[in-house]
Amino acid sequence: MTGFDTVLVVDWSAASKRAPKTPSKDAIWMGLVSEDKPQEPIYCRSRIEAEERIAAIFREEMQAGRRLLAAFDFPFGYPRGFARRIIGSDNPLLLWDWLAERIEDSESGANNRFDVAQDMNAAFDGPGPLWGKTHRDRWPGIPYRKDGIHYTEVPEKRTCDRVGGTSSSCFQLCYNPTVGSQVLMGLPMLSRLRRIEGVAVWPFEDWRDARVVLAEIWPGTIESQVKQAVAQRGVEVIRDREQVRLLSCALSRLSAARLDRMMTDLPPEALEEAWVLGAGHEEELMAACDDPLKPPPLRDDCFALPAGVDWTPVDAALDLLRERLRSVVGQERVPLAQAAGRVLAAPVTARRANPPEANTAVDGYGFAHAGLGAGDQVLPLVEGRAAAGVPFAGLVPKGHALRVLTGAALPEGVDTVILQEDVTPGEGRIAFRGGLKKGANTRRAGEDVAAGAVVLERGRVLTPADLALCAAVGLADLPVQARLRVAVISTGDELVEPGAAARAGQIYDANRPMLAALVRQMGHDPLDLGRVADDRAALRAALDRGAAEADAILTSGGASSGDEDHVSALLNEAGAMAEWRIAIKPGRPLALGMWRGVPVFGLPGNPVAALVCTLIFARPAMAVLSGANWSEPQGFDVPAGFAKSKKPGRREYLRARMRDGCAEVFKSEGSGRISGLSWAEGLVELSEDAAEIRPGDPVRYIPFGSFLGG
Structure with missing residues (x-):
């Protein structure tokens, strides 16, 4: 397989000092795009920190089931013949291991790369082939300048350097671009990373089924795009940061077919010298490097639109x-018990009021408010009581009270009820404090629904609660759409x-x-x-x-x-x-x-x-x-529990669910990941505009129940 879910681009550094705390140029930068989602570029202050971060990314992506392409901006090999002079073998990976045993590095950036380079030069007659150093009077085995070096024993540049037009030789150790020092400080790291299970090196190893593939890249391939992006974003933009951002986005947009063409059919020299990914395919890589804030062209897309046809929003x-x-179905009447989920075909009106008569809302004592005096009250009780379904037949005289239970029709002469907990009962009478308002703890007749009122409109999808309402107002069956x-x-x-x-x-x-x-x-x-x-x-x-x-x-x-x-x-x-x-x-x-x-x-x-x-x-x-009303799903603005960089042009729906008050989204946006449908409990809707979403930003979450609830 050639396709990748994640792309990591690493801009390496051979600096002899630790990078500053504030992100800066000439440090180690990484661009990461996972499942078409560009991440914030990663800044590392030392090579040791970067290696730990890269190894962690490898493990995270493999554990998540994603396939990773990790591209590094320094040569993976030397010109043909060089490895044999150093280690007696043409196998470039053995040279990686040889360097890993000798190169020493530190968190501060101090390293011994010039000592190792001097030892390497000792394997050749005459000066070089490695040249360039920080001190003219140190490391006598390394020429200060290239003058006088004759590249007769080994070529100065690899085949891919000539094809891709790379800017310098891997033998140049100092003076920009210092690719030679990057090689010496980078290959030992790659030697260790390739020993992680699931990692393979392109094109030296069988990489097609590897979970992580290491590849060489040359950022100069997209130089014009980098310049344009820096010019657009201003002088404060760090060039290295933009470089890894654009290059990781470009590689992530390449189709599996295009990547396959770039990574196969290589000349035999590539198996010893390595190869720059994209060498000979510069136009394709540049075309894929359009700024992600612009609507991307749909290259190599089986759903690409014909020329001149726009997308429909x-x-x-x-x-x-x-x-x-419009509605295309007929109508019928069904019993109330069979109406749930059906579409109401006509408005329905209440046959009687709800409640049909005034009643008490609590257990307590009822009386006429007009019969109360000032201050605390003592009222004699009328014999009997009123209960739900068992009304009191007589009249409650003014200045008297009657025992009433919840739901009971208010007897004649009663317009106010006091809660039983607020009463002190005595022999044939009750006492309570004054201040109760007229009508307290009672329900008026028809205060919910008046007789003859429209209770439900046509086009409504009937719910269990609707059936309760219809039953309460005396309806036994309903007109519904077929x-x-x-x-x-x-x-x-x-x-x-x-x-x-x-x-x-x-x-x-x-x-x-x-x-x-x-x-x-x-x-x-x-x-x-x-x-x-x-x-x-x-x-x-x-x-x-x-x-x-x-x-x-x-x-x-x-x-x-x-x-x-x-x-x-x-x-x-x-x-x-x-x-x-x-x-x-x-x-x-x-x-x-x-x-x-x-x-x-x-x-x-x-x-x-x-x-x-x-x-x-x-x-x-x-x-x-079906005869129902057009309905919009109810969405809710909630904090995002994820980060995403969204391109403009299309409305996006992400499988999502709510956890700990935030909307989290499924790990993959791939349309074939069926497990995400079962995992999700709703969708996060993102508008057609470009967006940079960070955890905590408000996003619109639509529960599946909002779609399917009618």
Whole structure:
């Protein structure tokens, strides 16, 4: 496999002193992009700190199940013949180990690289090949300048340096660019890192199935882009920081196919000298290096749009559905007990008030407020009591009280009730303090719902609470819309039924059971029309059956414009394609159209995208088709429990859940990561604008229950 989930770019340093605490130039900078999410560039003050940080990143990414490309900005090898003169072998990895045994480094930056370089030069006749030093009078075996060095025993530059046009030789130890010193201080680190299980070195080792791949990169490949970014962002920008940021973003945008071309078909010299990733492919790397704040071009994307066709914004697509759709189902009356989840077909009015008569709200004693005097009160009790369902038949005289229980109809002569806990009972009388207001602890007749009032409007999806209200006002049955019938179809030769024997290249149909369950949860009746192969005639027959037996059709797969995307092709042939290519992530390939007068929602084939597009587009549309009102999901602004750098251009929905008062998102945004659907409890919605989200920033969280609650 060639594709990578994460890209790490390291700008190395051979400095002999520790970098300052405040981020600065000429230090070690790292750019990190994980699953298309650029992270804040990492600043390290020493090589020892950087190595520990890099090893930690390797472990974290592998534990998370992500594949990492780690690119370093110094040569992984020397020109052919050099390693043999030093160690007696052409194996560059043995030279890495040789250097790791000899190079000494410290947290302060002090190191012995010039001593080691002098020992290396001793293996050659004449001056060099390594040259350049910090002190003219030290290390006599190292020439101060290149003058007089003849590169006859080994070439001055590697083959990839000549192909890629790199700026200096790995033999140059001083004076910018000091690539030679970076090599001496970097290869020992790589020697240790490559011993971590799961790490391989490109192109020296079998790297295709490695979890972490080490590769050499040359930042000069994107020099013009770096200059432009620095100029745009101002003089205070640290060039090295921008360099790793842009280069990591560029590498992360390269498709697996492009990376495969860059990393294969190398000349034989690469197995000894190494190779610069992107050498000979500079234009491709530059093209991928557009600033992430701009909408990126969709290169090597199977869902790329035809020239001149713009994406349709999410809101525009929703407006189209809202404007064009209407109820397509009939009406019926059903008993109250069968009405939950059904769509009310007409307004309903109260047959009687709720409550039907004034009653007491507490257990206590009732009396006429007008019969009270000033100050503390002592009232004689009338014999008897009033209870719920057992009213008091007589009149309570003014200046007297009656024992009343919660829910009891107020007897004649009673307009106020005192709580029993506020009363001192005596023989045939009660005492309590004054100050009670008229009407205290009572409910007025019809104070909740008046007789004849509209209690529920047409288009409402009935809830258990609605049934309680309808029962309270005397309704025994309700007018409802007939259930919307929704046909569900999966398309693709690669699909097999869950649990069946799957051949190589086949996958189980995860979408159909998910979509059928969603349809049922939304209150509609699913019609399972099964799997349809990538055959236009078979799909046409399935759509014909769906139009004959259902009120709407959901398909998954085949909604884009490829050779096997028959859903969109058939809708186009019928002249019934309404809109597609929605600016949403996940779920760009969404077909919206009509087939024999029945709405068709052509969903993406990836389960995550299929679910998101169903919730965002098909859910409100099918609600209207079922006679319900158009509904917007209720979102909540909550603190983010994650960081994300979002590109502009598309509205994004991240699988999310609430934990400890914050919205956390699933570790991967990949549309094929089905486990994230089960993990999530809702979605975080990000607008079309570019955004830099940090933990604690407000984001919009929409629980799944808000989509599916009617």
